[in-house]
Amino acid sequence: MEAIIRTEKGDMRVTFFQEDAPNTVANFVKLAKEGYYDGLTFHRVLPDFVIQGGCPNSREGASGMPGTGGPGYKIDCELTGGNQHHDRGVLSMAHAGKNTGGSQFFVCHSRNNTAHLDRQHTCFGKVIDGLDVIDDIRQGDRILAIEVQD
Numbered sequence: 723m724e725a726i727i728r729t730e731k732g733d734m735r736v737t738f739f740q741e742d743a744p745n746t747v748a749n750f751v752k753l754a755k756e757g758y759y760d761g762l763t764f765h766r767v768l769p770d771f772v773i774q775g776g777c778p779n780s781r782e783g784a785s786g787m788p789g790t791g792g793p794g795y796k797i798d799c800e801l802t803g804g805n806q807h808h809d810r811g812v813l814s815m816a817h818a819g820k821n822t823g824g825s826q827f828f829v830c831h832s833r834n835n836t837a838h839l840d841r842q843h844t845c846f847g848k849v850i851d852g853l854d855v856i857d858d859i860r861q862g863d864r865i866l867a868i869e870v871q872d
Contacts, residue, residue, distance in 0.1 A: 742803030792824030808836035811849035
């Protein structure tokens, strides 16, 4: 299964790690199909580290602090499968501590500063086309839509 993350700066085609992180993939796909991510921003951008989005508090008109929101539930981390290596283009679940993820995710700029995230955050996919978009994203840039292709 794949998806296209459409942003103001271009599209990123993603393939999912369904065998290694089935519950995390299913959660992300469910939210994407519901339009949950449409209009949210990348609220955290750290050069040579990650771009992070998926917080409902980053939606225009929201009252909460960006980076602190979620879908109203938490999902468990899936850290024991393969592909738990934070490299350039990898999608991973953000959280505020083990088993507290929900909707926020990040995409890695490179491997330079991400090794400490391995088996701490669930890697659930990878950008396979549009890697240059990762470098173009700035804080506040919008996710226009995420289109899942079954």
